[in-house]
Amino acid sequence: MLQRSVFFLSDRTGITAETLGHSLLTQFDGIEWKKHYASFLDSAAKAQAVIEQINTIAEQEGQPALVFSTLLDPVMLASIRRADCVLFDFFETCLGTLEAVLQQPPARIPGRSHVLRQDASYFRRIAAIQYALNSDDGANAKILADADVIVVGVSRTGKTPVCVYLALQYGVLAANYPFTPEDMGAIQLPPLLQPLRKKLFGLTLNTSRLQSIREERYPGSHYASFAECQRELQWQNELYRQFDIPSINTTDVSIEEISASIVNRAHLERRQHGT
Template sequence: MNKQKRTVFYLSDRTGITAETLGHSLLTQFDGIEWKKINVPFLDNMAKARTLVERINRAAESDGHRPLVFSTLLREDILEVIQQANCRVYDFFETFISSIEQELQQLSARMVGRAHGLQQSLSYFKRISALNYALAHDDGVNPKNFTEADIILVGVSRTGKTPTCLYLALQYGIVAANYPFTQEDMSANQLPKVLESVRNKLFGLTLNVAQLHFIRQERRPQSQYASLAQCQLEIK
């Protein structure tokens, strides 16, 4: 059975991360649909809005279904233009702000960019500090500073330690280092000495052997490092 193909637009007068995150979370509850996702950030003037209306209408004609539009736009005039397109608009601010205004008995400011003002908070600087730490302690560098880490990821080469550390730093401000197990470490069949004092901070990452083999082949084709046998040995 062929999947239904439909287009979804995420609109915002800023980066669009909120609209995309919330919209995606809702769409994951619906199976059997292949979504073409289009993020439209910084939709902040009427010319852009009118151009987008044409784009939405073309998508509706191509798909044979009107697109879904998830919006965190605050400018009502721009939103009114978008609503003239052949689409179904889900306005997150209208859905929630009006209800909150009623509960608090206070009108909202409805000012663009308020969320980004939060970047000056301590949480922002914490994330930046965690990011700097992750970069300075990647692949076992500066192990004497591992005591400063919240967690230390360990595993064989190419199991995703570095991107995981960066993600944890950027999203949650978690101070994460990582240590790659070498052939010598695995031959010893015991925890490397530099990790002994931080055992309580260790988290291991592993990977399917076939996937590890594929990733290493992309990096060093036809090498011993990338061979299926080597990957099986190291994962074991």
């Protein structure tokens, strides 16, 4: 397989450079990426060390590395530009255009995107994480009443990571209600959920996937049997249908996609990034 070295450079956390660089790399198949992370590049000495690493790799591998950068310091950026690499400078081009359009120079202060903002939205995100954890430990009527969305589904459909991601990325109060076999008599909502029907969002999975996830947890159990998985999913999916609960089949979908879909389809208000 082809190999290529890639660097992610940043004055601060590197989260932006890594997110965008990764998005671009996924569009090219059949290449093994050798990733190097250089975050918190805040001195000429650190920059020099990275430049030497970039040049060494270009020499050893016979081809220049790809370098994804969100560096803001013009001097540091200029020194990287002179290294033997293919530089993707996400900020410089856009900042120039923005400066012209907004008729205002950029602040050029690193780390602003993830700096602590002493505002309601930041503390809202922290509170949302705590809320997701509390709800995961067992949701009661009081907790559920505060929810922006209540993610429902039978055991092991992936509710917990989705609720945590909704909290972290979007500041949404996402509660988690697992359907248990006790809920599965008639096709009706569990009593706790009846007054909250409009807040429900359902997760589902293909039977064989659910079986393999449960099997990994409790091998050979009734809980992990194909018949039990099928029975629970049939009850659940009929409930979604009869009560018009929006739902998503998560079999081939990542946490990020599931969460973004929920925000999009349930029209949830974002409380991220000081929005």
